[in-house]
Every structure is written in structure tokens, then in C-alpha cells.
Amino acid sequence: MRIPIDRESQLPLYKQIANFLISEIQSGELLPATKLPSTREMALELGINRITVSSSYAELEAKGYIYTRLGSGTYVASPIEDHRSRNKEAQSKTSWPLWQQRLLAQSVLPTELERDRIGISTSIKDDVISFAGGQGAVELFPADDFRKSLYTVLLRDKTEALEYGDYAGYAPLRATITHILASQGIHAQPGNILITTGSQQAFALVAGLLLHPGDVILVESPTYATAIDLFSSLGAQLVGVPVDEYGMQVDLVEDLLRTVHPKMIYTIPSFQNPTGVSLSGGRRRQLVALAEHYNVPILEDEFVGDLRYEGRSQPALKGLDPGGYVIYTGTFSKMLMPGLRVGYLLACGPVYERLLARKRITDLATSNLIQRALEAYITVGRYEAHLHRARRTYRLRRDSMVAELKNHMPDGTKWITPQGGLFIWVQLPEGVIVNKLYPEALKEKVDFAPGSLFYPAEKSFNHIRLNFAMHNPERMAEGISRLGVAIRRCMRLK
Numbered sequence: 001m002r003i004p005i006d007r008e009s010q011l012p013l014y015k016q017i018a019n020f021l022i023s024e025i026q027s028g029e030l031l032p033a034t035k036l037p038s039t040r041e042m043a044l045e046l047g048i049n050r051i052t053v054s055s056s057y058a059e060l061e062a063k064g065y066i067y068t069r070l071g072s073g074t075y076v077a078s079p080i081e082d083h084r085s086r087n088k089e090a091q092s093k094t095s096w097p098l099w100q101q102r103l104l105a106q107s108v109l110p111t112e113l114e115r116d117r118i119g120i121s122t123s124i125k126d127d128v129i130s131f132a133g134g135q136g137a138v139e140l141f142p143a144d145d146f147r148k149s150l151y152t153v154l155l156r157d158k159t160e161a162l163e164y165g166d167y168a169g170y171a172p173l174r175a176t177i178t179h180i181l182a183s184q185g186i187h188a189q190p191g192n193i194l195i196t197t198g199s200q201q202a203f204a205l206v207a208g209l210l211l212h213p214g215d216v217i218l219v220e221s222p223t224y225a226t227a228i229d230l231f232s233s234l235g236a237q238l239v240g241v242p243v244d245e246y247g248m249q250v251d252l253v254e255d256l257l258r259t260v261h262p263k264m265i266y267t268i269p270s271f272q273n274p275t276g277v278s279l280s281g282g283r284r285r286q287l288v289a290l291a292e293h294y295n296v297p298i299l300e301d302e303f304v305g306d307l308r309y310e311g312r313s314q315p316a317l318k319g320l321d322p323g324g325y326v327i328y329t330g331t332f333s334k335m336l337m338p339g340l341r342v343g344y345l346l347a348c349g350p351v352y353e354r355l356l357a358r359k360r361i362t363d364l365a366t367s368n369l370i371q372r373a374l375e376a377y378i379t380v381g382r383y384e385a386h387l388h389r390a391r392r393t394y395r396l397r398r399d400s401m402v403a404e405l406k407n408h409m410p411d412g413t414k415w416i417t418p419q420g421g422l423f424i425w426v427q428l429p430e431g432v433i434v435n436k437l438y439p440e441a442l443k444e445k446v447d448f449a450p451g452s453l454f455y456p457a458e459k460s461f462n463h464i465r466l467n468f469a470m471h472n473p474e475r476m477a478e479g480i481s482r483l484g485v486a487i488r489r490c491m492r493l494k
Contacts, residue, residue: 001036001037001042001045003016003017003020003021003046004016004020005017005046005048012138012139013048013052014052014053014055014056014059014138015056015059015138017042017046017052017053017056018056018059018060019126021036021056021060021065021066022060022063022065022126025065025076030076031076032075032076032077032078033075033076033078034075034076035073035074035075036057036066036073036074036075036076038073038074039053039054039057049143049144049147051143051146051147052143054339055138055141055143055339057074058339061074064077065077109228109229109232109233110228110229110232110456111225111226111228111229111453112229114450114452114453114459115453117435118434118435118438118450118452119435119438119439120438120450127445128442128445128446128447129445129446129447129471129475129476129478129479129482130446130447130448130470131446131447131448131449131465131466131467131468131470131471131479131483132447132448132449132465132467133467133470134273134334134422134467135333135334135338135422135467135469135470136334136335136390136394136422136469136470137393137394137397137469137470137471138470140386140389140390140393141336141337142336142337142377142382142386143337145377145382145386146336146337146373146374146377149373149374149376149377149380149382150369150373152373152376153369153372153373153376154369157372161368161369161372162368162369163368164364164365164368165365165366165368165371166365167356167359167360167364167365168191168193168194168195168356168359169193169194169195169344169365169366169371170195170368170371170372170375171190172372172375172379173195173371173372173374173375173378174190174193174195174344175190176375176378176379177190177193177330177344178190178193180378181328181330181346184305184313184316184319185315185316185319186316186318186319186328186346187319188346191352192346192347192348192352193344193345193346194344194345194346194347194352194355194356194359195342195343195344195365195366195371196329196342196343196344196345196359196366197341197342197343197363197366197367198331198333198341198342198343199301199303199329199330199331199333199343199344199345200226200230200343201343201359201362201363202329202343202344202345203227203230203266203299203301203329204230205345205355205358205359205362206264206299206327206329206345206347206355207230207231207234207236207264207299208234208358209351209354209355209358210263210264210297211231211234211235211236211263211264212234212235212263213234213235213236214235214236214237215235215236215237215262215263215264216236216237216238216239216260216261216262216263217231217236217237217238217239217262217263217264217265217266218239218240218241218253218256218257218260218262218264218265218266219231219238219239219240219241219265219266219267219456220240220241220243220247220248220266220267220268220272221240221241221242221243221455221456221457221458222240222243222274222275222451222454222455222456222460222463223240223266223268223272223273223274223454223456224268224273224274224301224454225274225453225454227266227301228454228456231266236263238456238457239256239260239262239456239457240455240456240457240458241253241256243272243275243277244277245277245416246277246278246279246280246283247269247272247277247278247279247280247283248267248269248279248283248287250279250283250286250287250290251286253265253287253290254290254294257290257294257296258294262296263296263297264296264297264298264299265287265291265296265297265298265299266298266299266301267279267287267298267299267300267301267317268301268302268303269284269300269302269314269316269317270302270304270305270308270314270316270420270421271304271305271307271308271418271419271420271421271422271423272421273303273421273422273423273454274423274425274449274451274454274465275416275418275423275425276416276418276420276421276422276423276424276425277416277418277425278314278418278419278420279314280314281314281315284314284315284317284320285320287317288317288320288321288322288325288326291325291326292322292325296325297325297326297327297351298317298325298326298327299327299329300316300317300318300326300327300328300329301329302316302328302329302330303329303330303331303334304334304335304420304421304422305330305420306335306387306391307334307335307387307390307391307394307420307421307422308391308419308420309391309394309395309398309419309420310395310419310420311419311420316328318346321348323348323349324348324349324351327345327346327347327351328345328346328347329343329344329345329346330343330344330345330346331343331344332374334422335383335386335387335390336374336383336386340370340374341366341367341370342366342367342370342371342374393469394422394468394469396473397468397469397471397472397473397476398417398418398424398468398469400468400473400476400477401424401466401468401476401480402415402417402424404476404477404480404481405424405426405480407480408480408481408483408484409426409480409483409484409487410429410484410487410488410491411429412428412429412430413426413427413428413429413487414426414427415427422467422468422469423465423466423467423468424465424466424468425451425463425464425465426463426464426465426466427462427463428462428463428464428487429487429491430462431491432462432487432490432491433461433462434450434451434452434461434462434463434464435450435452435461436490436493437464437486437487437490438450440486440487440489440490441482441483441486443486444482444483444485444486445482446479446482446483446486448464448465448466448483449464449465449466449467450464450465451463451464451465
């Protein structure tokens with residue numbers, strides 16, 4: 001397949017490939033069900049690395065242009081509207097086996113219901129400036145440095161790197177993680193570290209072990225949307241604790257511990273998703289003391305704790321743990337590249353062995369090759385250099401977004417400038433609600449994450465989450481300007 005690529009262009013190569021294929025699909029040159037070259041074949045033909053092609057295919061699949069058939073290859077998808085109509089048609093039929101018909105009666109996940117209610121688009125086109133994502137800037141992904149680490153590992157370890165590896169994770173990587181944690185005031189042993197396939201698997205392992213249908217879990221309100229779906233899928237009852245500028249309102253937690261008897265507390269204490277706020281030092285100590293007094297485990301989600309731009313760092317809850325009450329989770333996906341899918345958890349006591357057993361029976365082990373390459377990447381100092389570069393870039397982008405919000409948002413719009421992380425939580429002017437704003441924003445070719453997705457129960461419809469890390473200042477300025485136009489139109493339509 002002849003794809004014109006410009007190595008001098010500022011547009012990343014993966015984006016050039018994706019744009020070309022989208023054009024070919026939309027024009028009808030590539031028909032539905034056409035098989036595309038494998039990533040290896042495409043990389044060889046274009047003279048580029050395979051990771052670049054994989055990134056292109058991943059973007060196309062996320063937008064619904066292609067799909068992968070396990071063991072067969074990658075194919076051009078039918079138009080998204082056709083898939084929806086076929087799915088609706090299929091649901092109306094009774095030709096499926098009974099066991100599949102029973103699945104149709106099961107309730108969908110909370111954020112899926114909310115997405116349907118708002119009418120969130122499943123395909124955001126290239127000319128839409130999206131602030132909805134949960135990742136960092138694509139252009140900062142250290143693809144070349146990581147490719148060097150992969151090459152080094154394959155030369156050094158040969159076929160050993162291609163085996164399953166230790167269920168708990170590559171031992172040198174676990175040791176390296178303990179050094180990273182020590183710099184954050186958390187004392188850990190490699191034997192208490194479990195490498196997971198992203199932090200999402202860590203949450204799933206912990207929740208699957210500690211929660212049963214009907215159990216109550218305390219979460220922040222709002223909180224991470226996918227965690228809401230995960231806990232709900234296990235039949236847990238989510239009880240939200242309100243968040244203010246100092247994080248979870250821990251003063252409300254003790255009454256809930258006495259009345260609803262939760263089996264677990266889930267919290268994102270640093271640069272919380274979606275609000276960007278951090279739990280104060282006093283509240284951190286109070287929460288850990290309550291967990292000890294009421295014998296309730298805490299699941300601590302430290303997904304972007306290293307992305308601090310100003311202010312004084314607070315101790316991790318795990319660093320305050322008197323012994324076995326806090327299970328700490330971290331990830332390299334947000335710091336480096338989402339496609340790494342390498343996270344970890346730190347757990348002390350009998351719970352560690354039980355989590356290790358669940359890990360083994362669900363996926364045996366996280367990719368041995370990627371773990372080894374990640375350890376090599378960190379060991380030679382590239383990780384710290386990347387974090388320094390990311391912090392500098394994201395701080396500038398945060399400041400740029402705040403400036404643009406001041407320039408373009410109408411009176412009555414409010415936000416708190418976060419000291420780190422990826423997100424700004426914006427309160428819309430009185431009378432402007434998400435379900436009316438979202439379609440107007442898409443008309444202006446700008447996208448955001450509706451705040452109502454992030455609430456476990458009672459929802460707020462006048463907040464949106466904006467990712468300030470994904471776009472350079474010029475594109476960000478254009479996106480915020482478009483958003484301001486959409487908000488003002490909503491205000492006129494009231």
C-alpha cells in the first residue's frame with residue numbers, strides 16, 4: 001500500500017498514515033471488509049518502525065474505521081451508522097440463542113447509559129478539537145527511546161524476553177518501582193509489588209477479591225468514570241462522598257462508615273479525575289485513621305501523582321498506612337504511553353497472595369517483553385528526563401488553557417486551577433446544562449467530557465472536564481474559543 005509520508009512535516013507519521021487511510025475509506029477506495037496489511041508489513045514497506053503503524057491502527061480502530069479479527073488480521077469496518085442499525089435490528093430479533101437473549105435483559109453500565117442519554121458521538125472526526133481524552137500529548141510519547149529499549153532487551157535477553165515471565169512481574173522492574181516509591185515516601189519491598197496490565201486491571205483484581213454483589217463502596221463524587229462501571233459491574237452499591245477544593249470531604253465519611261458499612265473506600269487523592277483537586281494533608285491522615293478504626297480497606301489510585309507543577313506534595317495514603325489498610329496502585333500509561341498497559345499495585349499482608357492468584361488465573365502475566373523494555377528505559381535515566389519534559393510542557397499548557405478560559409468563557413463560568421495532573425473541571429454558567437451544550441459544541445467542532453459521566457449516583461449537569469495536556473497552545477486557543485461560542489449560544493437559547 002503506497003502511502004505518501006512527509007518526514008519533514010510537523011504532523012506525526014502515525015497521524016499522516018491514519019489521515020490517509022481515513023481519506024481512502026471515506027472516498028470508497030477502501031471498501032468495508034478490505035483486509036489491511038499487518039503492522040509489520042506496513043512498517044517494512046514504509047521504512048518506519050512498527051510502533052508508528054500500530055499507533056495509526058489504534059487510532060483508526062478507536063474511531064470505528066477499522067476492526068481487528070483475532071488470528072485473521074485487520075479489516076476496514078462498515079460505516080458506524082450501519083453497525084448501530086444492525087445492532088438495533090439484532091436486539092429486536094429472537095433468533096439469538098436463549099443464553100444471548102438473556103444478556104439483552106441485563107442492565108448496561110452507568111456511564112454507557114449516560115453517554116446514550118446525552119448522545120455522545122462514538123466517532124470524533126479529525127477537524128474536531130477534543131478535550132475529552134484522558135491521556136497526555138501524543139507528540140510527547142517517547143516512542144524512539146522506547147524502541148531503543150526494546151531493541152536492547154531483545155539483544156540482551158533473547159528468547160527469555162519472549163516467555164511468559166514471573167506471574168508477579170519482572171523482578172528488576174519491581175525493584176525499580178520500589179526505588180520510585182521510596183522517593184515519594186513509600187517504603188516497599190519488591191515482594192509486595194504486583195505488575196498489572198494497566199492500573200485498570202489492578203482495580204479489577206482488588207474489587208473482584210474484596211467486593212461481592214450488594215456490598216457498598218465509598219467513592220468520591222465525582223470520580224473516575226470507568227471505575228464507576230467496574231464496581232457497578234460487580235454488583236456493588238456506590239455511595240458518593242462530595243468533593244471540594246481540598247478533595248474528598250472526609251468529615252462526612254465517618255457517618256457513612258457507621259451507617260452503610262462499606263467494604264472498601266476508593267479514592268484518587270492527587271490531582272483527582274475529573275476535578276483536578278488534591279486531598280489535603282489533614283484529610284489524608286484523617287481518612288487513614290478512619291480506615292484503621294473501622295477496619296475498612298482503602299484503594300488508592302495514584303494515576304498522575306508525578307505530574308505536579310507547583311505547590312507542596314502531600315504524603316501518599318500508603319505512606320501513612322499503619323499496616324495493611326491501604327492498597328496503592330500506580331501506572332506508567334499516563335506518564336509515558338497509554339499503549340504500554342503497564343501498571344502496578346502495592347499490597348502488604350495475605351491480600352497480596354490472593355491478588356497474585358487472581359492475576360495468574362486471569363491473564364497469567366503482564367507482557368514480559370514490555371516489562372523488560374520499561375525497566376531498561378527507566379534504568380538509563382530516560383524516565384526522569386521524560387517526566388521533566390512532560391511537567392514543563394503540561395504546565396505551560398495548563399496556564400494556556402486557564403488564560404484562554406478567562407478570554408473566552410462568559411460570566412458565571414468557574415473553575416479551579418489544578419496544581420498538577422491533566423484536567424480542569426469547569427462549572428458552566430447558570431442555566432447551561434451538558435445535554436444541551438454537547439450538541440452545540442459539536443456544531444462548533446469541539447468536544448469535551450460531560451461532567452455527568454463522573455457521578456456515581458446523583459448527577460451534576462453543569463460541569464465539564466477539559467484535558468489541557470493534549471493540544472499545543474495554538475490549537476487549544478482555537479478549541480476554547482469554539483467552546484465559548486457554543487456556551488453563549490446555549491445561554492441565548494434558554
